[in-house]
Amino acid sequence: MSPNDDLKLAGLAHDLNNIFQTLVDSADLLSEDPRWARVSAAILRSVERGKKIAEGLRDPGGSTPFGVILANAIVFVEDSQISGRGAAIHFDCGDVEPGIELGGNYAWERVLINLFLNSIRAMPEGGTIRVAARYVEGGQAEIVVADEGGGIADAVREHLFHAHVSGHASTGLGLHIVETIVHEHGGAIHAANRSSGRGAEFTIRVPTLANQSRAIIGA
Numbered sequence: 001m002s003p004n005d006d007l008k009l010a011g012l013a014h015d016l017n018n019i020f021q022t023l024v025d026s027a028d029l030l031s032e033d034p035r036w037a038r039v040s041a042a043i044l045r046s047v048e049r050g051k052k053i054a055e056g057l058r059d060p061g062g063s064t065p066f067g068v069i070l071a072n073a074i075v076f077v078e079d080s081q082i083s084g085r086g087a088a089i090h091f092d093c094g095d096v097e098p099g100i101e102l103g104g105n106y107a108w109e110r111v112l113i114n115l116f117l118n119s120i121r122a123m124p125e126g127g128t129i130r131v132a133a134r135y136v137e138g139g140q141a142e143i144v145v146a147d148e149g150g151g152i153a154d155a156v157r158e159h160l161f162h163a164h165v166s167g168h169a170s171t172g173l174g175l176h177i178v179e180t181i182v183h184e185h186g187g188a189i190h191a192a193n194r195s196s197g198r199g200a201e202f203t204i205r206v207p208t209l210a211n212q213s214r215a216i217i218g219a
Contacts, residue, residue, distance in 0.1 A: 013054050020047045042079035049076060053106050064108070066100040066133055066141070073112035077120070087126030089119075095132035100141045100208060107181045114174035115145045115202055122149025122200065140187075141208050146201040151193040160191050182206060 024047055031040035049072070074091055081089060102108050112131075119129045127148035136142045152160060161179040175191075182189045187206030194201045 016050065016054050020050060023047050039082060042082045045075065045079055049109075053110065055106075063101050063103045064106075066102055066108070066143070067096065067098065069102065069108045070096065070112060070131060070133075072109050073116060076109075076113050077116045080117075081120075087124060089123065089126060090128045092128050092130045095130075095134070097134040100133055100135065102141070102185070102206065102208065104181070104185055107185065111178050111181050111204070112145070114178045118174055119145065119147035119149060119200070122147055122151075127199075135208070136205065139208055140205050143204040143206070144201060146194055146199055148197070148199045151198060152191060152200050157191070161189070178202075 023043055027040040027043040027047070030036040030043070070093060074093075077089065116129055130144075130146045132142075132144040132146075134142055161175050163173055163176040179189055182204055185206055187204055189205075190203045192201055192203075193199070
């Protein structure tokens with residue numbers, strides 16, 4: 001990273017911290033009314049998450065167990081649904097193998113959050129998001145996120161991970177961010193309609209922490 005890039009990130013972090021402080025002050029005011037205590041807590045959790053992501057942009061190193069990444073991403077999604085206006089979303093994480101650790105310092109949290117939000121938009125009447133993670137050959141982890149939505153339309157399938165391409169009412173940046181992060185960590189992502197039942201399925205193959213640097217150098 002060049003000194004100029006570092007300065008830009010420092011300036012961005014400074015500006016974001018000013019925004020975060022406004023949100024913290026607002027959450028503190030809300031917390032004084034018991035009716036808004038849950039909303040206040042959700043705002044404060046989102047602020048802390050935002051600060052960590054901003055820090056991760058400047059320092060992309062570090063590592064986190066996949067179970068922690070998954071739990072944080074689920075909390076974020078649950079907080080985003082706290083208004084109760086959306087249909088009920090449930091998570092099935094029974095097929096997550098313990099011990100998987102990924103490098104990237106919050107990058108993988110962003111991956112899961114964007115995949116989860118994509119699934120939520122695909123399930124306006126609610127449904128279940130299924131997450132599986134396991135070790136596979138070659139020192140890699142396989143992560144699968146599946147939903148019960150309408151699946152991937154043929155019209156967008158080929159360009160699904162391109163910027164500003166979306167099958168839902170969104171900016172079309174979420175899946176592009178997902179693919180970018182996966183590739184930066186030496187991995188690959190594949191999207192398909194589920195063979196068993198309705199919905200889409202996203203499969204990520206990525207080197208686990210011990211093999212990640214080797215995969216990125218060889219990419």
